[in-house]
Amino acid sequence: MIAYAWAPFDNVFFGCGILFGGIAVFLLLLTAWFNSILPSFPEPPSGLDVPTSFSPISRWVWGKKWLLQGRNLLIKAHAPRQSYMLPTPKNYCVFISNEQNIKEFASNPDFSLNQAYDDLFSYKHNKLYHDQQESALINQQYYFRVLREGLTTKLAGLYPYMYETLVKEMDGHISRKSEVNGWKSIHYYPFLEYVTVSMIGPIFWGQPLWDVPEFQDAARRFPAQYFKFGEIVQHVPKITIPLVKYAVTGGNKYRNVLIKHLLPIIRKQLSEEAKQEKTGDESPFCDIMQDAIRMVRGKAYWTPERVILLLESLWRAGGHSVPMTIAHIVNSLCEHPEYFEPLREELQQHQDMDFKTLESLPLANSFMKEVIRTRPLDSASTRRKAMKTHTFQNGPHVPAGNIVCIPSLSIMNDASIYPNPQVFDGFRFVTANDAGMVNESPDMKGMSKVTDVNLKFPFWGYGKEACPGRFFASIEMKIVMAILVSRYDFKLAKPETPTSWSWRTIAVPRRDSVLLIRERSGE
Numbered sequence: 366m367i368a369y370a371w372a373p374f375d376n377v378f379f380g381c382g383i384l385f386g387g388i389a390v391f392l393l394l395l396t397a398w399f400n401s402i403l404p405s406f407p408e409p410p411s412g413l414d415v416p417t418s419f420s421p422i423s424r425w426v427w428g429k430k431w432l433l434q435g436r437n438l439l440i441k442a443h444a445p446r447q448s449y450m451l452p453t454p455k456n457y458c459v460f461i462s463n464e465q466n467i468k469e470f471a472s473n474p475d476f477s478l479n480q481a482y483d484d485l486f487s488y489k490h491n492k493l494y495h496d497q498q499e500s501a502l503i504n505q506q507y508y509f510r511v512l513r514e515g516l517t518t519k520l521a522g523l524y525p526y527m528y529e530t531l532v533k534e535m536d537g538h539i540s541r542k543s544e545v546n547g548w549k550s551i552h553y554y555p556f557l558e559y560v561t562v563s564m565i566g567p568i569f570w571g572q573p574l575w576d577v578p579e580f581q582d583a584a585r586r587f588p589a590q591y592f593k594f595g596e597i598v599q600h601v602p603k604i605t606i607p608l609v610k611y612a613v614t615g616g617n618k619y620r621n622v623l624i625k626h627l628l629p630i631i632r633k634q635l636s637e638e639a640k641q642e643k644t645g646d647e648s649p650f651c652d653i654m655q656d657a658i659r660m661v662r663g664k665a666y667w668t669p670e671r672v673i674l675l676l677e678s679l680w681r682a683g684g685h686s687v688p689m690t691i692a693h694i695v696n697s698l699c700e701h702p703e704y705f706e707p708l709r710e711e712l713q714q715h716q717d718m719d720f721k722t723l724e725s726l727p728l729a730n731s732f733m734k735e736v737i738r739t740r741p742l743d744s745a746s747t748r749r750k751a752m753k754t755h756t757f758q759n760g761p762h763v764p765a766g767n768i769v770c771i772p773s774l775s776i777m778n779d780a781s782i783y784p785n786p787q788v789f790d791g792f793r794f795v796t797a798n799d800a801g802m803v804n805e806s807p808d809m810k811g812m813s814k815v816t817d818v819n820l821k822f823p824f825w826g827y828g829k830e831a832c833p834g835r836f837f838a839s840i841e842m843k844i845v846m847a848i849l850v851s852r853y854d855f856k857l858a859k860p861e862t863p864t865s866w867s868w869r870t871i872a873v874p875r876r877d878s879v880l881l882i883r884e885r886s887g888e
């Protein structure tokens with residue numbers, strides 16, 4: 366009787382037992398699977414001013430969010446002059462904005478710039494050659510020699526060519542567009558990319574090689590393919606990588622074309638250079654490739670393959686950031702059209718717009734710097750990977766494998782450095798004196814140059830590894846801005862539509878944003 370009365374309950378308990386047991390086994394298996402797909406993370410940093418901790422699962426979720434919302438997550442997490450961290454897909458990123466700590470890590474041998482970029486662009490899967498003896502340090506020394514001793518000192522001489530090429534390319538491109546109601550429509554980010562690469566191509570590779578259509582086409586397309594594969598490879602199972610590489614790069618299509626053309630030229634020139642006596646930098650600058658070959662002559666380390674690697678890295682570094690930043694300058698001009706007239710007046714005051722004049726225009730300088738301050742391409746800079754565990758003198762403990770960097774966008778929007786930082790003030794860095802002459806603003810003393818590198822303006826990085834291409838980048842951007850402002854009227858076709866999207870910490874200009882443009886009358 367009793368047994369009979371309990372029977373339904375018995376069944377319920379028995380049923381529940383199976384159900385709960387099943388759920389428990391399922392959860393166990395799920396956890397095991399999840400742990401197996403979670404990337405192995407380095408130990409979390411500690412001793413930070415803003416302490417935070419993340420479970421493996423929340424760390425994984427934050428890592429994924431970082432990809433699409435990194436810029437906003439960083440802005441929200443920022444605490445001025447304090448250290449804090451956020452999880453990225455592979456490790457923790459510690460943000461440092463206190464002067465003493467920045468100075469401690471930016472050029473410290475415990476940290477590597479090269480390895481930090483390896484995390485972003487997957488150098489090891491994206492490599493040209495598998496070179497066990499490659500030295501990141503020697504490579505870096507040569508990036509700096511080629512760009513600073515070589516290119517930067519030749520900019521005044523290159524300027525007339527740069528200016529003329531850009532005028533010709535921009536006018537040619539725009540004149541081919543058809544007109545509707547007096548305006549021509551142009552997808553301006555791909556346009557800016559095309560015209561700036563048309564200008565730097567011959568400076569990098571020399572005119573004869575640039576004029577070979579197969580080479581030029583591959584050189585234009587290679588960097589985008591490189592970055593695309595470097596990103597995709599981080600999100601696919603290891604076993605599929607060769608297949609994915611083939612699918613994305615078409616079997617290394619563009620790189621193979623570059624190698625086909627470069628290898629014989631570099632081999633020949635290296636052997637010719639090796640025969641020449643070392644009599645210093647006697648020959649005039651022709652192009653970056655020849656300058657680089659001249660600099661490495663007689664050095665056993667520099668095989669033709671390594672020279673290609675050096676040139677390939679410089680080409681990737683130089684090609685994409687400039688048009689992206691110019692697109693942000695165009696966006697700011699469209700959002701603040703009141704700056705067109707003063708910028709035009711300043712340009713018109715000078716009959717000869719030579720290198721020195723363009724470099725020294727206070728309003729153009731200030732406007733461009735304000736664009737960079739308010740919408741920098743990247744909201745973090747000076748990325749370094751901790752190669753050894755490092756404990757900062759005043760606390761933060763960063764285990765090896767994590768990233769440390771500067772939250773540059775937040776620093777450049779710190780009210781204690783830039784009053785009313787949320788207001789776009791194109792002439793923030795200058796002031797007019799009683800005679801109407803424009804000078805550097807006393808509040809911004811020593812900070813008016815676009816190429817400045819300091820703790821208040823860490824856009825180009827910080828320390829001795831700060832971007833060695835910035836002088837070239839700055840004059841490229843100024844020339845494009847000067848030509849656009851003086852020769853054209855322009856406005857956004859859809860001012861209410863976003864002009865950029867966010868990937869990691871970068872504001873990437875949208876390829877489908879359209880500019881309405883027309884030649885200015887009387888020009």
Ligand code: HEM
Nearest residue numbers: 508682683686687690747748825826827830831832834838
């Ligand atoms: C607006 C354009 C550019 C921006 C925003 C930019 C930004 C940067 C930043 C933030 C760094 C890292 C510095 C550090 O971590 O301390 C860097 C490094 C570098 N940049 Fe630029 N750059 C630009 C244009 C260029 C150009 C035009 C070139 C070459 C012609 C170039 C070549 C390099 C090289 C070679 C490095 C060093 C890489 C290394 O040491 O491994 N950059 N750049």
